[in-house]
Amino acid sequence: MTAKTATLTSGKGGVGKTTATANIGVALAAQGLRTVCLDADIGLRNLDVVMGLENRIVYDLVDVIEGRCKLRQALIKDKRLADLYLLPAAQTRDKTAVSPQDMVRLVDEMRAEFDWVLIDSPAGIERGFRNAIAPADVVLIVTNPEVSAVRDADRIIGLIEAEEKGPPKLIVNRMKPEMVRRGEMLGTDDILDVLAIELVGIVPEDDSIVVASNQGSPAALDSRSRAGKAFRQIAQRLTGEQVPFDELEAKDGFFGRLSRLVKSGGDA
Amino acid sequence: MDSTLEIKGSGDGLLAVLPDGEWSASVQALLTAIDQRAEFFRGAQITLELGEVEARAGELGRLRDALATREVHLRAVRGEHPATQEAAANLGLLPAPRVPEPPAIPEGEAGVEGEESLFIQRTLRSGHKVHFTGHVVVLGDVNPGAEIVAGGNVIVWGRLRGMVHAGAGGEDTAVVCALDLAPTQLRIGAHIAVSPDRKGKPRPETALIRDGQLVAEPWAIEGRR
Numbered sequence: 001m002t003a004k005t006a007t008l009t010s011g012k013g014g015v016g017k018t019t020a021t022a023n024i025g026v027a028l029a030a031q032g033l034r035t036v037c038l039d040a041d042i043g044l045r046n047l048d049v050v051m052g053l054e055n056r057i058v059y060d061l062v063d064v065i066e067g068r069c070k071l072r073q074a075l076i077k078d079k080r081l082a083d084l085y086l087l088p089a090a091q092t093r094d095k096t097a098v099s100p101q102d103m104v105r106l107v108d109e110m111r112a113e114f115d116w117v118l119i120d121s122p123a124g125i126e127r128g129f130r131n132a133i134a135p136a137d138v139v140l141i142v143t144n145p146e147v148s149a150v151r152d153a154d155r156i157i158g159l160i161e162a163e164e165k166g167p168p169k170l171i172v173n174r175m176k177p178e179m180v181r182r183g184e185m186l187g188t189d190d191i192l193d194v195l196a197i198e199l200v201g202i203v204p205e206d207d208s209i210v211v212a213s214n215q216g217s218p219a220a221l222d223s224r225s226r227a228g229k230a231f232r233q234i235a236q237r238l239t240g241e242q243v244p245f246d247e248l249e250a251k252d253g254f255f256g257r258l259s260r261l262v263k264s265g266g267d268a
Numbered sequence: 269m270d271s272t273l274e275i276k277g278s279g280d281g282l283l284a285v286l287p288d289g290e291w292s293a294s295v296q297a298l299l300t301a302i303d304q305r306a307e308f309f310r311g312a313q314i315t316l317e318l319g320e321v322e323a324r325a326g327e328l329g330r331l332r333d334a335l336a337t338r339e340v341h342l343r344a345v346r347g348e349h350p351a352t353q354e355a356a357a358n359l360g361l362l363p364a365p366r367v368p369e370p371p372a373i374p375e376g377e378a379g380v381e382g383e384e385s386l387f388i389q390r391t392l393r394s395g396h397k398v399h400f401t402g403h404v405v406v407l408g409d410v411n412p413g414a415e416i417v418a419g420g421n422v423i424v425w426g427r428l429r430g431m432v433h434a435g436a437g438g439e440d441t442a443v444v445c446a447l448d449l450a451p452t453q454l455r456i457g458a459h460i461a462v463s464p465d466r467k468g469k470p471r472p473e474t475a476l477i478r479d480g481q482l483v484a485e486p487w488a489i490e491g492r493r
Contacts (some may be wrong), residue, residue, distance in 0.1 A: 150396050154411050158393030194411055
């Protein structure tokens with residue numbers, strides 16, 4: 001096995017990087033792919049909470065890098081899926097405890113035993129972000145349909161291009177088709193118009209995500225969750241499957257178009 | 269091959285292509301053509317294209333003198349024949365290696381003169397900053413959050429949504445053009461403007477200072493200064 005490494009990052013905080021990492025990790029492992037989710041947000045860890053594995057942490061990423069334990073001692077096996085693992089971040093240290101080279105070495109050590117390594121990047125564009133993207137084969141940009149989140153995503157894409165990481169891919173999280181239809185929220189087209197990168201998923205706003213995160217049971221495990229389904233589709237697309245995008249924004253009758261036309265002054 | 273005398277304008281004066289055949293006949297045809305429009309040819313710089321025709325140094329020299337009496341300056345002789353090339357070399361008439369000259373810019377349109385240009389062939393994303401003393405040309409978009417500060421003009425072959433300052437040295441003649449001109453903020457020289465809300469489809473526009481006001485005008489070939 002030679003693991004493919006994907007880093008989820010966003011620039012802006014609170015767009016759903018950690019949620020997306022946990023859910024895509026669950027979805028990949030559910031396909032029978034050996035997957036490790038790595039929390040690179042040293043000092044502000046919470047991937048373990050979202051995955052419901054907090055109480056099993058003994059060693060963390062910094063312990064491995066500083067040689068206090070073996071990698072396999074720090075890896076936490078998921079309680080539901082046999083192929084899912086977590087490498088938690090340290091809570092009592094900060095980002096400078098790790099260098100980009102450390103991350104590359106750490107991930108290289110895992111490549112032989114896994115199919116996928118998912119790295120949850122911290123917000124921002126500083127050391128923690130550099131650490132998180134250093135080992136990445138592919139970078140997944142998570143954004144929300146908000147001008148500020150898209151602006152930060154654009155900045156991050158520029159930085160990734162400068163690192164010659166190859167073109168990143170886009171996940172639009174917390175989409176509200178109703179608001180897009182009323183012209184109150186950026187649509188996927190508006191976002192792609194600015195960012196101009198490949199789209200791998202649109203995740204609808206879904207209350208079940210909040211419940212799932214609080215319970216430490218990612219929504220991708222729940223077959224009824226709409227957001228969970230979107231994350232499962234992202235996992236399928238990452239493994240090379242062609243999955244058509246659900247038409248979140250399409251239910252647009254004659255009156256919807258008419259009201260949009262009136263609102264935009266006839267330019268639609 | 270049936271060929272006739274051909275005289276055409278080239279980048280650096282006139283080019284005369286002599287017909288194949290007898291040298292004296294070709295020369296006579298050339299001189300006759302010049303005599304018929306003496307006014308036009310007076311003061312002209314002419315280059316001879318001889319092709320395969322063989323011309324000796326003496327013959328070329330006499331032709332040069334004959335042209336000189338008509339106030340036409342024989343500048344160079346080009347030919348395939350070795351004897352012709354040698355004769356031209358002896359008379360100092362070998363064509364100069366072609367040095368591409370920059371296209372002439374009519375005065376008044378140049379904006380900022382004597383400045384270099386920076387060519388950027390990608391999209392400038394948020395956080396990208398370009399500072400350059402000359403002109404800046406972008407083949408791509410300039411996204412919101414990106415910034416261009418140029419001493420000269422700024423041309424964007426794409427959507428301009430970021431911040432642009434042209435003529436940053438205080439040059440009010442600088443212009444900014446884009447296929448879709450919708451910058452966050454636009455500055456030319458000491459003038460500052462924000463884009464008005466646009467109605468309708470984007471179209472190429474030029475922003476410039478006119479009568480002390482920063483204005484955007486639709487791009488049009490006719491009616492330009």
